[in-house]
Amino acid sequence: MTDTLTLNQVEAILENLGWRIRTAGERRQAIRNFQLAWNLGPSLKADGVPGPLTSAALRISESRRRAGKPTASAHFSFIEFRCKCGGRYSSCARIWIQRSTIRQMERYRAESGLGISIVSGCRCEEHNRAVKGALHSQHKLGKASDFAPARSVAWFTDRGIFKPGGLGANPARLVRHGDTGPNRGWSYST
Ligand SMILES: [Zn+2]
Structure with missing residues (x-):
């Protein structure tokens, strides 16, 4: 089918997938965030309008x-x-993960052979503050994922996963942080 879904259908699907939609503005934002997470390529702008490509996705x-x-x-x-x-x-938009981050998580899973749990993905401003996240945390931009189990930083570096980007471990080394933000070597705090 190539036809376009109705707005009611779009809304029902997005809610099933985990978004929250209370207003027309939130619906548009959720569509846009879905489009960014799919990243169907240059042919699809993340415009918040559910055309045929977005409907198919x-x-x-x-x-x-x-x-x-x-x-x-x-x-x-x-x-x-x-x-x-x-x-x-x-004000929390609930899900605004970027496709690049999902791709790096798929690479980690494929190359490690591990089953992966996402410990922390998107964080709204207030939640990031509540968990004492970094002021300019990549979690706020939908570019970061904290996940378990972890492999060593060297293991990721050797494979170029989350490069360019950032990588770190919590002190217990049980959870790894990866992001597709600016390329940097950095020390992880929380
Ligand atoms: Zn939130």
Whole structure:
């Protein structure tokens, strides 16, 4: 099918995938964030308008969800990257993960052979503050993911995963942080 979904259909699917939609503005924002997470290429602008390409992508994600498969990529679902504030903050857009971050997570999974849990993905301003995240945290931009289990920094560096970007481990070394923000060597704090 190549036809365009109705706005009601779009809204129902986005809510099934983990977004929150209370107003027309939130619906437009959720569509835009879905488009950014899919990144269908230069032919699809993240314009918040559900045309044929976006409708087709929404149908794929929804049919994967119904089949019990990950909705965002081969092994990851949008909802895994959702801000962990639980919707407590009214301005939280819930999910705004960038495709580049999902791609790096897929690479980690493929090359490590591990099952991966996302510990922290998107963070709204308020939630980032509540968890004492860095002031300019890449989590706020949807470019970061904290995940477990971890491999060493050297293991990632050898494979160029999350490069360019940032990489770090918490002091217990149980969780690894990866992001697709500016390329930098950095020491991880939280
Ligand atoms: Zn939030």
